[in-house]
Structures are given as structure tokens and as C-alpha cells.
Amino acid sequence: xxxxxxxxxxxxxxxxxxxxxxxxxxxxxxxxxxxxxxxxxxxxxxxxxxxxxxxxxxxxxxxxxxxxxxxxxxxxxxxxxxxxxxxxxxxxxxxxxxxxxxxxxxxxxxxxxxx
Amino acid sequence: xxxxxxxxxxxxxxxxxxxxxxxxxxxxxxxxxxxxxxxxxxxxxxxxxxxxxxxxxxxxxxxxxxxxxxxxxxxxxxxxxxxxxxxxxxxxxxxxxxxxxxxxxxxxxxxxxxxxxxxxxxxxxxxxxxxx
Numbered sequence: 076x077x078x079x080x081x082x083x084x085x086x087x088x089x090x091x092x093x094x095x096x097x098x099x100x101x102x103x104x105x106x107x108x109x110x111x112x113x114x115x116x117x118x119x120x121x122x123x124x125x126x127x128x129x130x131x132x133x134x135x136x137x138x139x140x141x142x143x144x145x146x147x148x149x150x151x152x153x154x155x156x157x158x159x160x161x162x163x164x165x166x167x168x169x170x171x172x173x174x175x176x177x178x179x180x181x182x183x184x185x186x187x188x189x190x
Numbered sequence: 191x192x193x194x195x196x197x198x199x200x201x202x203x204x205x206x207x208x209x210x211x212x213x214x215x216x217x218x219x220x221x222x223x224x225x226x227x228x229x230x231x232x233x234x235x236x237x238x239x240x241x242x243x244x245x246x247x248x249x250x251x252x253x254x255x256x257x258x259x260x261x262x263x264x265x266x267x268x269x270x271x272x273x274x275x276x277x278x279x280x281x282x283x284x285x286x287x288x289x290x291x292x293x294x295x296x297x298x299x300x301x302x303x304x305x306x307x308x309x310x311x312x313x314x315x316x317x318x319x320x321x322x
Contacts, residue, residue, distance in 0.1 A: 094237035156198040163191045172195030174208040177215040179194040181315040
């Protein structure tokens with residue numbers, strides 16, 4: 076699942092990940108809808124979320140998801156370097172720095188899906 | 191915690207140019223992988239067609255001054271458009287790929303790579319591409 080309010084980045088990430096895993100990749104433009112979807116019990120393996128979004132931010136989304144599903148893989152993506160330490164402190168499985176390249180998404184899939 | 195992406199000193203918001211180059215990189219990988227015979231499942235095919243169509247639209251209005259002096263903007267645009275059409279025909283429609291078409295496609299990719307990714311090797315992630 077990809078959560079980002081920036082349409083161009085969200086669509087790019089979804090296209091690249093769909094190609095990598097050859098499966099449908101869900102996306103949400105706001106964290107509240109993403110959280111509702113997860114809390115309804117729908118199966119989601121990995122969440123990749125931006126931080127600065129309306130209503131609740133990516134860290135809060137991660138916190139609420141991890142509270143209920145501690146084993147769910149949660150990846151924070153951001154172009155703000157200070158958020159890397161916060162991601163670690165809040166229990167993210169990975170940090171994807173922006174501007175990322177396609178190779179970074181392939182590495183991410185290799186790490187969390189293939190290996 | 192694992193980390194992906196550029197170092198802290200290179201971090202910044204993603205611009206339209208970054209997104210275009212990422213999509214172009216992805217399209218090149220998609221075509222090279224298809225030429226090499228990696229499996230193309232339903233979702234991969236859909237992703238490839240969506241990517242080719244987006245690039246075709248984006249290149250028409252994008253300021254391509256970032257490609258430098260290696261080729262003219264017009265030529266670069268036309269090469270990218272050609273790649274997107276070739277990719278859609280090859281991956282989406284399964285049109286036959288003879289020796290000459292394949293050669294023309296790889297030549298076109300090489301020219302695009304030299305202009306858009308002069309210092310970067312676009313590698314294929316074998317373990318990922320095998321999964322379908």
C-alpha cells in the first residue's frame with residue numbers, strides 16, 4: 076500500500092511496485108482512508124507512506140498501524156533528512172529518502188518481498 | 191532500520207524532472223527485461239502500458255533543458271516518444287520483434303541513456319524480475 080498526497084509521486088511508486096511484484100498495489104492520497112482500510116481488516120503486507128500529509132501525518136499512521144499490527148512492515152518516505160531519526164524512533168522498518176530512484180524501489184522489493 | 195535512497199545531504203522534495211527520469215528509467219528497464227525474456231504477468235503488462243502512456247504525455251510538455259548539450263531537446267523528445275510507442279507495442283500488444291526492430295529499439299535506448307543517464311548504469315534486478 077502506498078500513501079502519499081502527491082499524485083505524481085504516488086502514481087510513480089504504484090506503477091514501479093506493481094511492475095516489480097506483478098500484483099495489484101493499493102494507494103491512498105490521505106492517511107485517514109488508508110488507516111480505515113487497514114482497520115477494516117483488509118490484508119496489507121507492506122505500507123509505504125509519506126510523512127507530511129493532511130489530518131494525520133505518516134508517523135501517526137505508522138503508530139496506529141503498528142499498535143494493532145506490530146509485525147506489519149512500514150516504510151517511511153520523505154525528502155526531509157530530520158525525519159530519518161524520527162522514523163527509527165517510531166519503529167519504521169525502513170526509510171526511503173527522496174528523491175529516490177527506480178533502483179531504490181527495486182532494492183526495497185528485493186529486500187522485503189523477494190529475499 | 192534499513193535505508194534506501196540518497197544520502198542526507200542530497201535529500202529534497204521530488205520535482206517533476208525527478209519523476210520523469212524515474213519513469214523513463216523504469217520504462218527502459220521494462221523494455222530491456224522484455225527483450226531478455228523475463229516473465230510479463232498481467233499486472234506488469236498493465237504497469238508497462240500505463241508508464242509508456244504517462245511518459246508519452248509528460249515528454250510533450252516537459253522542459254528538457256536538464257539533459258544538457260549531448261543531444262537537441264527535439265531529438266530527445268522524439269526518441270522518448272518512439273521508445274514509449276515501441277514499449278507499448280512490444281509489451282502490450284505482443285507485436286513481433288524481429289532482429290532489426292530489436293536492434294533499433296536497443297540503439298534508441300542507448301541514445302536516451304547517454305543523454306538522460308550519462309553517469310548511471312541502469313541495471314536489471316534479476317531476482318526481482320524473475321518473480322511474476
